Amino acid sequence: MTNANMSLDNQTTPLDKKTHALLLRKGSSNKMALKEKIVQIYEAFFQGEDPSAGNVNFWDELFLLKVNTSYIEVECEKLTGEGLLALKDNFNLMFEKSVEVLKQDNPIRTVNAVHTLSALVRGIYKKSLKDHGFDVINILIGFDNAEAVIGSLVESINHMLCGDYPTALKQLLLKFLLVLASVTDNISQNTLLEYILINSVYESLIQILGSPLLRQPLGVDAILVLTLLVQYRKYESANPYIVKLSILDDELALTGYAEVVSIALSDFNRDYKTKGPDQQSGWFSTLANMVGNMFVGEEKEMEAVKANDSLLLALYEALHLNRNFITALTHAHTPSIPSTPPSSPTPNSSPAGDHPVNTQEAAPPPSTEPVHQTTNLLVTFLEYTSIVIQDTKEEARYNNARLCLIIMTCIAEDQYANSLMHDINMNFRVPLQRLPMRHRKVKFEASPPSRPLAGAVLDLMVEFIMSHMMKSMPLELYTKCLGICHRILCYQKRCRVRLQYPWKNLWTALINLLKFILSHENHLVKKSNIFHLCSKIVNIFNLFITYGDTFLPNPNSYDELYYELIRMHQVFDNLYSMALRYTTSEGEHKESAARLINHLVNIRAIVNHFTPKVDSWAANNHLSSLTEEQVLEVVKASYDTLTLKLQDSLDQYERYAEKPREAPFFTQLVRSILLTVRKSVADINIDQHMILQEVSTMPPTP
Numbered sequence: 079m080t081n082a083n084m085s086l087d088n089q090t091t092p093l094d095k096k097t098h099a100l101l102l103r104k105g106s107s108n109k110m111a112l113k114e115k116i117v118q119i120y121e122a123f124f125q126g127e128d129p130s131a132g133n134v135n136f137w138d139e140l141f142l143l144k145v146n147t148s149y150i151e152v153e154c155e156k157l158t159g160e161g162l163l164a165l166k167d168n169f170n171l172m173f174e175k176s177v178e179v180l181k182q183d184n185p186i187r188t189v190n191a192v193h194t195l196s197a198l199v200r201g202i203y204k205k206s207l208k209d210h211g212f213d214v215i216n217i218l219i220g221f222d223n224a225e226a227v228i229g230s231l232v233e234s235i236n237h238m239l240c241g242d243y244p245t246a247l248k249q250l251l252l253k254f255l256l257v258l259a260s261v262t263d264n265i266s267q268n269t270l271l272e273y274i275l276i277n278s279v280y281e282s283l284i285q286i287l288g289s290p291l292l293r294q295p296l297g298v299d300a301i302l303v304l305t306l307l308v309q310y311r312k313y314e315s316a317n318p319y320i321v322k323l324s325i326l327d328d329e330l331a332l333t334g335y336a337e338v339v340s341i342a343l344s345d346f347n348r349d350y351k352t353k354g355p356d357q358q359s360g361w362f363s364t365l366a367n368m369v370g371n372m373f374v375g376e377e378k379e380m381e382a383v384k385a386n387d388s389l390l391l392a393l394y395e396a397l398h399l400n401r402n403f404i405t406a407l408t409h410a411h412t413p414s415i416p417s418t419p420p421s422s423p424t425p426n427s428s429p430a431g432d433h434p435v436n437t438q439e440a441a442p443p444p445s446t447e448p449v450h451q452t453t454n455l456l457v458t459f460l461e462y463t464s465i466v467i468q469d470t471k472e473e474a475r476y477n478n479a480r481l482c483l484i485i486m487t488c489i490a491e492d493q494y495a496n497s498l499m500h501d502i503n504m505n506f507r508v509p510l511q512r513l514p515m516r517h518r519k520v521k522f523e524a525s526p527p528s529r530p531l532a533g534a535v536l537d538l539m540v541e542f543i544m545s546h547m548m549k550s551m552p553l554e555l556y557t558k559c560l561g562i563c564h565r566i567l568c569y570q571k572r573c574r575v576r577l578q579y580p581w582k583n584l585w586t587a588l589i590n591l592l593k594f595i596l597s598h599e600n601h602l603v604k605k606s607n608i609f610h611l612c613s614k615i616v617n618i619f620n621l622f623i624t625y626g627d628t629f630l631p632n633p634n635s636y637d638e639l640y641y642e643l644i645r646m647h648q649v650f651d652n653l654y655s656m657a658l659r660y661t662t663s664e665g666e667h668k669e670s671a672a673r674l675i676n677h678l679v680n681i682r683a684i685v686n687h688f689t690p691k692v693d694s695w696a697a698n699n700h701l702s703s704l705t706e707e708q709v710l711e712v713v714k715a716s717y718d719t720l721t722l723k724l725q726d727s728l729d730q731y732e733r734y735a736e737k738p739r740e741a742p743f744f745t746q747l748v749r750s751i752l753l754t755v756r757k758s759v760a761d762i763n764i765d766q767h768m769i770l771q772e773v774s775t776m777p778p779t780p
Contacts, residue, residue: 115143116140116143116144116145116146117146117149119140119143120146120149120150120153123165123168123172124153124157124165124168126164126165126168128168128171130171130175137175137178137179138187141176141179141186141187141190141191141194142186142187142190143190144190145190145193145194145197147193147194147196147197147200147761148197150194150197150198150201151197151200151201151204152201153201154198154201154202154204154205155201155204155205157205162202162205162217163217166216166217166220169198169202169217169218170218170219170220170223172194172198173195173198173218173219173227174219174223174227176191176192176194176195176198177191177195177227177230177231177234178230179191180192180230180231180234180235180238181230181234185244185247185769188238188247189247189250189769192250192251192254193762195231195254196253196254196257196759196762198218199218199257199258199261199270200257200261200760202214202217202218203261203262204261213269214269214270215269215270224273225273225276228270228273228274228277229273229276229277231277232273232274232277232278232279233277235251235254235255235279235282236279236281236282238251239251239252239279239282239283239285239286240281240282240285244768244769244772245292245295245296245772246768246769246772247769247772248286248292248296249295249296249299250762250769252296252299252300252303253299253759253762254762255274255279255303256299256302256303256306256755256758256759257759257762258270258271258274259271259274259303259306259307259752259755260306260752260755260756260759261756262752263749263752263753264749265306265309265310265748265752266309266310266311266312266314268310271307271310274307275307275310275317275318275319278318278319278322279303279307280304280307280318280319280322280323283300283301283303283304284326284328284331285331286300287300287301287330287331287334287335287338288328288330288331288334289334290334293334293337293338294341297334297335297337297338298338298342298389300338301335301338301339301389301392302388302392302755304319304323304392305388305391305392305395306748306751306752306755307319308320308323308395308399309744309748313737313741320399323395323396323399323400324399324400325400326400326402327402329405329406332396332400332402332403332405332406333406333409335392335396335403335406336396336403336406336407336409336454336455337455339389339392339393339455340454340455340458340459342386342389343386343389343455343458343459343462344458346382346386346462346465347458347461347462347465349382350465350511351511380472380474380475383466383474383475383478384474384478384750384754385754386462386478387477387478387481387747387750387751387754388751388754388755390478390481390482390485391481391744391747391748391751393455393459393485394481394484394485394488397485397488397489397492398488398736401492401494404489404492404494404495404498405494406455407454407455407456407459407489407495408454408455408456408495408498408499408504408531409454409455410453410454410504410506453506453507454506456489456499456531457506457507457508457531457534459482459485460508460510460531460534460535460538461508461509461510461511462482463479463482463483463486463538464510464511464512464538464541465511466478466479466482467479467482467483467538467541467542467545467546467555468511468512468513468545469513470546470552470555471550476552476555477743477746477747477750479552479555480554480555480558480743481747483555483558483559483562484558484734484740486535486538486558486562487558487561487562487565487734488734490535490561490562490565490566490569491565491731491733491734493569496532496566496569496573497573498531499530499531499532499535499566500530500532500569500570500573500575500577501530502530504530504531505528505529505530506528506529506530506531506534507526507527507528508526508531508534508537509526510526510534510537510538510541512541512545513545529578530577532566532577532579533577533578533579535562535566536563536566536579536583536584537583539559539560539562539563539584540583540584540587542555542556542559543556543559543587543588543590543591544587544590547590547591547594549598549601549602551594551602553602553605553606553608553611556591556611557610557611557614560611560614560615560618561614561731563584563618564614564617564618564621564731565731567618567621567622567629567729568621568729568730568731570628570629571621571625571628571629571729572729574628574629575629576629576630576631576632577629577631578631579631581622581630581635581638581639582638582642584618585619585622585639585642586642588615588618588619589642589646589649591615592612592615592649592650592653593649595608595611595612596649596652596653596656599656603667607667607670608667609657609660609667609670609671609673609674610670612653612657612674613670613673613674613677616653616674616677616678616681617677617728619639619643619681620677620680620681620725620728621728621729622639623639623680623681623684623722624680624722624724624725624728625728625729626639637710637713637714638710640684640688640713641706641709641710641713643681643684643685644684644685644688644689644692644709644713645709647685647689650678650681650682650685651682651685653674653678654675654678654682656671657671657672657674657675657678658671658675659671661675677725679723679725680722680723680725683720683721683722683723684720684722687716687719687720687721688712688713688716688720691712691716692704692709692712695708695712
């Protein structure tokens with residue numbers, strides 16, 4: 079890019095006599111006319127005139143004037159459908175000339191041209207949401223010229239995104255692409271994107287993500303553009319952005335993609351810990367803080383959660399489409415953090431440097447600096463999930479938590495991801511956040527244990543199970559949570575992986591969930607098929623019973639499982655009785671209740687086999703109650719006479735598929751994201767000052 083000697087004074091370049099006379103024709107003062115000359119020109123356009131006729135320098139001079147985007151949008155709003163059609167030629171002309179200006183390599187004109195294009199697109203599309211009697215492409219560009227004009231536009235955008243241009247200008251272009259992508263409520267009805275599929279910006283976006291210098295200032299917008307383009311008619315036709323993202327194997331770009339998402343989620347995690355309950359002391363402080371921030375804090379946090387929807391969707395698409403992304407997800411690095419902790423949350427800096435996965439935490443720096451722990455995107459994501467699943471009452475939080483669990487489902491059924499999560503040589507500290515509840519006090523873990531990531535995933539699922547037992551319990555989220563546990567166990571059984579994990583925590587959580595369902599049967603059965611959920615719980619126990627010897631860490635764990643089943647046998651007896659009641663009456667849950675009875679056969683066999691023996695042993699020894707060790711002694715001595723039924727398909731599950739089950743959820747999620755993006759780019763706050771400042775410091779091009 080040429081380092082032209084330009085200043086903002088260029089914006090007052092005088093127009094020729096004909097144009098100047100046009101500006102003064104309403105009898106306003108000379109001073110006022112010059113001040114408002116861009117508006118005067120717009121007025122001429124909206125009145126059907128062509129002020130450029132006969133003036134070869136008109137467009138060069140016009141784009142030196144600062145754009146009044148709000149005026150363009152307001153005037154478009156005022157027009158009727160017939161009025162828009164009558165001004166079609168003027169809109170086409172202004173759009174085409176704006177695109178031509180992008181070829182001139184002049185920073186002032188480029189910025190003004192992009193702002194003009196943004197205003198035209200927003201103004202006409204906003205009108206199209208109310209009046210459906212015209213085609214936006216025809217009004218904006220014209221059918222005959224659309225392919226050539228947008229082809230030229232995308233060519234210029236790619237040239238500037240990939241070339242030696244100011245970062246602020248690249249940011250402006252990405253914001254413009256977000257304007258193009260977000261102008262309709264339903265992204266698949268945005269016909270402008272059809273041309274962006276033909277003239278791709280994919281390579282430019284990937285180049286930004288692969289650049290350590292560009293990904294920090296531009297990475298979020300680049301990923302957001304790519305993610306939205308992936309959504310265009312994803313269920314209807316072949317989308318080249320889906321195809322290209324699915325085969326991407328550029329390690330730098332994939333690592334950059336992961337880093338951008340990781341930094342954004344880390345910012346949220348850090349803000350939470352700064353404001354979190356661990357900073358309070360005593361119930362009065364907690365109550366005072368809750369009341370004082372009930373409205374302002376809640377609204378800001380809700381906005382922060384919704385803002386993360388787009389990044390989580392980007393993470394989901396990368397994981398769902400591209401198997402190579404698993405490596406980036408678990409790629410270990412040491413994040414850079416300030417040597418002096420800030421008094422308030424500040425944007426996180428990019429990682430100080432990536433290095434291969436190692437088996438230990440990062441070596442401690444000198445004693446004057448804080449310890450830097452090895453981490454990765456999955457660690458950050460797990461901590462983020464532990465925060466958002468705490469409260470799912472609001473729709474925005476519920477959807478965010480649901481998306482997190484869908485992402486975890488994709489990870490949990492990936493063979494390579496599981497091998498990494500269970501690798502004993504890859505240990506990480508995952509600071510899971512827990513919600514204070516009446517029956518427990520949460521102690522903040524400044525230094526959580528270092529262990530394989532599978533342990534943290536299971537802890538996260540146990541935490542969700544234990545903390546959402548309420549009458550309005552999120553049954554869909556529980557189903558996903560149990561599915562994640564099941565997938566991890568299936569991997570362990572299949573690969574004979576013995577994870578050192580306190581399995582009793584999971585068993586206790588599952589039994590408590592069954593107790594809760596039994597206690598609130600009448601209420602919950604009206605909302606959902608609780609028998610399906612109970613079957614999932616029981617089959618996790620069946621997996622332990624049938625195949626536990628292949629993945630439990632030691633024989634004692636297997637004995638402890640039987641002890642828990644015997645100790646809590648009343649829960650399973652009540653579950654059987656409940657299911658039996660529904661099989662004897664004609665109702666919608668008759669079949670699923672019958673399946674639950676079938677799934678309970680081995681647990682009932684264990685209870686019926688060992689309970690009499692335990693009672694007999696207690697009677698023979700004249701004991702009214704037994705210790706755990708005494709019960710385990712009876713269990714170990716009675717295994718040989720136990721007969722169990724071999725149940726099929728315990729280690730099988732339905733592979734995750736977005737369509738058809740999750741398609742409505744993602745359709746609504748993308749609509750919500752589009753609305754958020756549209757608001758964020760309603761007024762692109764990137765002007766010539768910022769870009770010219772960068773231009774002045776750039777070396778001239780030969």
